[in-house]
Amino acid sequence: MNQHEWWRGAVIYQIYPRSFYDANNDGVGDLRGISEKLDYIADLGVDAIWISPFFKSPMKDFGYDISDYKAVDPLFGNMDDFDHLLEKAHKLGLKVMIDQVLSHTSDQHEWFAESRQNRLNPKADWYVWADSKADGMPPNNWLSIFGGMGWKWDSRRQQYYLHNFLSSQPDLNFHNPEVQKAVLENVEYWLKKGVDGLRLDAVNFCFHDKFLRDNPAKPIHERNGRGFSPDNPYAYQYHYHNNTQPENLAFIESLRQLLDKYPGTTALGEISSEDSIQTMAEYTADNKRLHMAYSFELLTDDFTVEHISNTVKQLENTMKDGWPCWAISNHDVERVVTRWGKDNASDKQLAKMLTVLVSSLKGTVCSYQGEELGLEEAYVSFEQLQDPYGIEFWPKFKGRDGCRTPMPWQESESEAGFSDSKPWLPIPADHRALSVDQQSGDPKSILTFYQSWMKWRSKQDILKLGDIEFISVNESVLCFERSFEGKTWLVALNLSAEEQNFESEAELQAIKLAFDLSQGQKDKNLITLPRYAVYMAEKVS
Structure with a gap:
């Protein structure tokens, strides 16, 4: 592998479009909003942007439930808006990566609408359907990450369908070659448009155990791992059979063959398995699978020298061919200064040190919007919650809304300059004081440090490679x-x-x-x- 490929050691800035900038003032961020702020992003000294899903969706899981992979949801704009964004980003020297959610669709997708009609239609086998047990119970004990059983009864087919996430997110049946072909065609649509890379959501969930074997129980002392708290029954099992199946490796290789037709593109896989380090190594092996992978090991509460060093050392010892990527914040977890800083979350030195930490490890970096401002986790009351995950497990787990609140651009403006309308999530008062306009030009601010550090780091091959x-x-x-x-x-x-x-x-x-x-x-x-x-x-x- 060429050590000078752009993505090796790059800094990828993650944009959660609902909360970045609202250009049409409807309270939700959009593609035009991203375009208007691309100069700001370029000035951060990052190499690329990763845009979370903006495709057509009923938004039950805020875009990770896709009903049309080749269409922009009207909430975010239209295809012309995306084309303009792509063109402007490239002119500014920014690569553009997009989220691809391959393992499941929305239940509003036309594929599922056809599949659920009966057991004989052309797409009858495009999703994971199974008969009930003799007593009417689901076919096995698989659970949903978002709570409850991982199966939902469908009265049309008189069968259950699998959903590893929300019941409105049915899992595709990747054992069907036609499904794989259709999924790759959707991916190629965006490669032809000129995107530079893919962030592959939950990529190890594409295949399930075709024998539908039960997952074994997990001992009580192990139920607080992988970021799942013991109040979520998902933590009660070893998830050996509902994801991370060996058949997925051949599909990953097919995906890589497609990417290789578009020189300069890259694939970054999100991995969450029972042994994520081992899975990362397998999914990036032999220079014929994914280019990079990241897991949730540094997205947990464990802020210790032992955990960080052991995680990186284990990956270095295991991943021989692939390339690591590190993230300490994203749209799924509590913001890092709060998660790791606890009572010292507002300490500017903490925020600056964490930026140095993640970008001095060997690997590529995913930096989540707001990290450059030192934003703390926002408090969102139960009445204001939008995330179905948080609504289900309140009050112990408050969901993901606290890290998804809108970016504060101008302290004194309505809604902190994010929008002229009430935003989809509230903007906390303490975020206003950390707004972009308050930090810009201040030599001691977190933002100024982030800009200076990233521009300096971009010239240090020793830190990148x-x-x-x-x-x-x-x-x-x-x-x-x-x-x-x-x-x-x-x-x-x-x-x-x-x-x-x-x-x-x-x-x-x-x-x-x-x-x-x-x-x-x-x-x-x-x-x-x-x-x-x-x-x-x-x-x-």
């Missing part, structure tokens, strides 16, 4: 070396709000970073790191 090796220092300092073309840098990050010290006998030349970042110092053999500080130095011998 270098090997990584971790060094054990203490339980509060994440320390590693990056090596590339004969040079080695030491990177140390204080993950705590307390000063930390450690000894290093290496001969080091500190790298002076010309932006507002709390930096450590070396005096003789002692390196001192103030709270949330970073020390970066080149080994000179």
